[in-house]
Amino acid sequence: MAETGSPKKLPLDALWRARTSKFGDFAGYDMPLQFEGLIPEHNWTRSHAGLFDVSHMGPSFFALPKGHGLEGDAAHKAVAAIIERLVPADIQGLKPGQVRYTMITNAEGGVLDDLMIARPAEEGAAGDLYIVVNAGCKHQDWALIEAAAKGEANLVRADDRCLLALQGPAAHKVAAEVIDPALADMSFMSVKRFPGFGRLTVTRSGYTGEDGFEILVRAENAGELAEKLLAHPQVKPIGLGARDSLRLEAGLCLYGHDLDPATSPIEADLAWTIQKRRREAKDFPGAARIARELELGPPRKRVGIRPNDRAPAREGVEIYKDGKQIGLVTSGGFSPVLNGPISMGYVQTAHAEPGHVVDLMIRGTPRSATIVPLPFVPHNYVRKK
Amino acid sequence: MFSLTRELSMSTRYTKDHEWVRLEGDVVVIGISAYAAEQLGDVVYAELPAVGASFAQGADMAVVESAKTASDVYAPISGEIVEANAAITGENWEIINAEPEAGGWFVKLKPANAAEIEALMDEAAYADYVKGL
Structure with missing residues (x-):
């Protein structure tokens, strides 16, 4: 908001x-x-x-009240259990110094925001979390976090x-x-x-x-x-x-475009962000839908799309197969590395396999495109230690 | 060379949507202004109308896209397309940024009503208009 x-x-x-x-x-x-x-x-x-x-983003600290009397893992588990009321990731399982990507889900299993939650490792930080949410959602998110905390932990905004x-x-x-x-x-x-x-x-x-x-x-x-x-x-x-x-x-979602309150993390191909303990406990908002989609597969899926010509397919372009609409582009533009157009969008699961050829309806003309794996350009993250 | 450039640019007219037109014989050459090209940034795609297509003044005539955005290009005057720039249809879109008001022209059009040209902004009026944006 x-x-x-x-x-x-x-x-x-x-x-x-x-x-x-x-x-x-x-x-x-x-x-x-x-x-x-x-x-x-x-x-x-x-x-x-x-x-x-x-x-513009929403960094904040979320901490047990002073004098909580808990130490180390016990303090972390206490504060993590509170934030887990809103998110499906295993936050209690974070090691000191670890960061996890997750999302706030609604009761219907849709995504209200995607965010980062970190467990600071420093002495004296036991029972603290560092949370960064999206700019456009920060007031909503902070209100949700405070409501879920019910005074058991305090949120301190750091967006100044x-x-x-x-x-x-x-x-x-x-x-x-x-x-x-x-x-x-x-x-x-x-x-x-x-x-x-x-x-x-x-x-x-x-x-x-x-x-x-x-x-x-x-x-x-x-x-x-x-x-x-x-x-x-x-x-x-x-x-x-x-x-x-x-x-x-990099195939990363932009909230409000590739993620929204009607879209589940499973449709968004973000099942990897929901760890085993939470999948088994099914104790987060929207767990019923998310568990069902994990078991049976989602009805539609986020995919990469490469137009087979040079015309960019931007947000809102409809995706067709054999004259029937099967999906929608949610982000699209030009890839400088590939020197050509790229898009992300959602298609019915039957058409989501890489290699499927679909039509993008651009200014009233169907144009051929191919479903491709994400990311478009390989990630270059450090993987060590 | 200087005087030729000056003479040509003196006869260029502009729309508030940043198309330019220049009468050459009995056809007008149409493109997007240097200001528009600068605002768009590097062009990564453009789509020109087919030769023989007719447009009313203000109708969607072409599309130009940069990494940033897609923009419609409107017919600055009414008429029939008689030529599309082969550099652009040949995907040499860099020419739009490099020479927006010369080699980066979009189409040549046979005007239906030459009076429409006279009603467009001249170079000085367009320069003032852009300053106010």
Whole structure:
């Protein structure tokens, strides 16, 4: 739910305006859309490192009340059990320092938002979770979390801080040089706190398909951090435009487009985000539908689609087979890496196998396309330790 | 060279939707303005109408797509298509960004009503219009 009125300025507004005039309203924030150009920014991120300001998103901390008296795993299990009232992932099973991707589901098994939940490893953080939700959903999500917590844990918003994403194959080298050598040793989908720049909460994660970091930094320290990162010869600023083409190539969902309250995680091909303990317990919102779809298969499925000509098929394009509509494109555009159009969408399960040929109805003309596996471009995550 | 360029550009007219038209003999050449090409960014696809197709002024005539977005191109004046730019139909879309108001032209059209050209903005009026956007 975007806020009404004129869009909010980012804490680093002036820093970005010194580098581009191309801004646009996104989820109630005035965001830089483009710097050098969508395609060069995209390619730079795939080959070097891009710096994205994603401070519109919803970082927060969710913690047992002070003096909870629990230690280590016991404290973690207590706070995790509370958030599990909303999400189908095994949060209790997170190891110290681990991050998991999950979603808030509704009673009908649809997705209300997708989010990251992290278990900080630091001493004194027992019973704390670090949760990052989408910009457009943050007020709804925080209200749901507070209602589900019933006072047993407290939510502290951190969206007055800056969230910077450093993404690309050079990200680890840059982060090690500018912030702390230990960043390069983090494993993918882990969280760690670092002194310096006022204290940072860093996850090794991202939304581009590349290795990288998402860095929560206080607003008063963010300018210094961003300037130091941008001064590195491997780093360029990247706008929201390239963020979208990067995540699409990586086959990652954009909430409100590829995920919505009518779509289940199983239809979205996100069954991997629901671990065994939760599948067996069936103790999350929408568990009946999700368990049924896990057992019998979903009626429709999210797929990758490659048009067989050059015309991009964007959100809303209908997908046909033998003259009958079998699905809908939910995201689509141009892939700089493949130098051609790519789309994601939902099709009836019978047509979801890679290799199936379908028609995309573009401006009234059916055009041939092929169902392909996701991602379109292989992920380049670090897999070590 | 300078004077030729100047003479040609003096006779170019523009729509508020950022198409340009230029009379060459008894046909008009049509394209998208340098401003429009810059706003779009790198063109990744374009679709031109078939030769022989007729359009009323303001009708959807062509499509141009960048990585960012798809844009309709409207017929700036009424008439019949007599030629489509072979560079564009040959998928050399870079020419639209490189030379939007020259080699990156879209189509040539035989005007149905030449008075429609006169009613479009001249270069100075279009420059003012773009400044106000």
